[in-house]
Amino acid sequence: MAKKSKEEEEGSSATRNPAAELxxxxxxxxxxxxxxxxxxxxxxxxxxxxxxISDPDHRKKLPQTLAGFFYSSENESSFPDEARHFVNVTGRGRPLVHPSLPFLPRFERIRMVDSCGGLLLCRCYESSNAFRYVVCNPAMEEWVALPESGYGDDKEEVELCTRLGFDPAVSSHFHVFEFVSADDCSDVAGVKIYSSETGEWNYSESEWFPDTVLFADQRSVFFNGMLHLVVLQLAIVAVDVKGETWWNMPVPEMEDVEDIFTWRPGFIGQSQGKLYYLSEYDTVPLSLSIWVLEDDSTDEWTLKHNVTTELLSEKINSKTDIYHSDYYHVATVHPDCGLIYYIAGRGGTLMAYDMDRMESCAIQNLEYRYMEFLPYIPFYSEILSNGD
Known part of the structure; x- marks a missing residue:
């Protein structure tokens, strides 16, 4: 058989795999x-x-997904006693950002408050009882300090629930929600909302139920232009960026459960364009229920998955987590696939549960239990001004 020429072989290869020519x-x-x-x-x-796809230079041009988590730890024997950390969940390479946020101006103390859409909201303390809100983009090392909201004479003693709202797919502007309590109780009286478009704070009175209470570490998610939170009143509440639309909806009800001892506000998040709710009931049998709102125009939740806490904690390494137990704390839902990230065991092991494969895996032992995780998705665009 006659041997093909080099030109014929290259043409044949291109025919079989046109992408090779790109x-x-x-x-x-x-x-x-x-x-x-x-x-x-x-x-x-x-x-x-x-x-x-993995090349750092190309990564900036590609759509981004969850890269890891920011979290803080406290150690009274160290100085400073509070440290910031970042854990990479991609399984490849070094952390994409430096948790110390070295590009920010020098402050007496920086407390990470919330993250959304690749931006990070911080309280930056200029003294022991005076702070400014700063929104920064760790990927681009940009930041902007917000004007004073005017709420509270001594903010160090006020437990403020403050959250960040930003969706780069919809707008290049972000919003900060600072919830205001009534003078005579802890019920929500209203919210002050900062808009990066106007550069101003505006106040709106609450239209939620009168006994709605929020805490500084309240679970929340910014979804479809509204901030959603889970509250103690067995409800999910939401408010839009203008403070004009307020609504309440009950949390999904548990069925086929022998007994419910206590209820804690569960986790509210989003994945693949839908709103998710993860229950945190102390039940018999102990389990985590995962619900999805298939149609956000209704209040009908669909039970997507249920997993026992035994399965959630079975992959904990007893050598690194000597406080192995059925304790778990949801950190986030992966925005693009069926992964649930959570803290398991009393020693604080970051883990992931794959709903499709029904498997759990340990990512890293963090040695801390009482901490809030801020999920981080890199955002490679310049929208902040590095200043006031």
Whole structure:
């Protein structure tokens, strides 16, 4: 049989695999137009594509997904006694950001409050009882200090529930929600909302139930232009960025459970364009129920998954977590796939549960239990002004 020429072999190869003829820049441009989940699947096409997607320079052009978590720890024997950390959940490379946020101006103390859409909300203390809100973008090392909201004479003693709202797919502007308590009780009286578009705070009176109470560490998610929170009144509440629309809806009811001892506000989050609620009942049998709101125009929740706490904690390494127990604390729902991140065991092991495979895995022992995790998705655009 006659041997094919080099030109014929190259032509035959291109016919079998047209993508082989695409330049790197063209491939990256195509990938940048795909959703995150599709980009992740494209890593399996070839080593070349996997390398292009993982390249730090190309990563800035591609749609982003969950990279890890910011969290703080306290140690009275150290100075300073509070430290900031970042844990990478991608399984590859170093942390994408430095948890000390070295690009910020020097402050006496910086407390991370909330994260949303790649931005981080901090309380930056200029003295022991005076702070300013600062919103920063760790990926671009940008920041902006907000004007004073005017709420509270001594903010150090006021437990403020303050949350950040930002969706870069909808707008380049962010909002900060600072909830105000009534003078004679802890019920929510209203909210002060800062808009980066106007540069001003505006106050709106609450239209939630009169006995609605929020705490500084209240669970929340910014979804479809509204901030959603789970409150002690067995309800999920929400308010929009203008303080004009307020609504309440009951949390999903538990069925086929032998007994419910106590109820704690569960986790509220979003994944794949839908609102998720994860229950935190102390029940018999002990389990975690995962609900999804298939249609956000209704109050009907669908039970998507249920997993026992025994399965959630079975992969904890007893050598690194000597306080192994059925304790768990949800950290977040992955925005693009069926993964639940949570803290398990009394020693504080960060874990992930795959709802599709019904498997759990340990990521890292953090040695801290009482801490709040702020999920982080890199945002590679310049929208902040590095100043006031």
């Amino acid at each position: 330049t790197d820049d063209l491939i990256v441009d195509i990938l940048s137009r795909l959703p995150v989940k599709s980009v992740c699947r494209c890593k399996c096409v070839s080593r070349r594509w996997r390398g292009l």
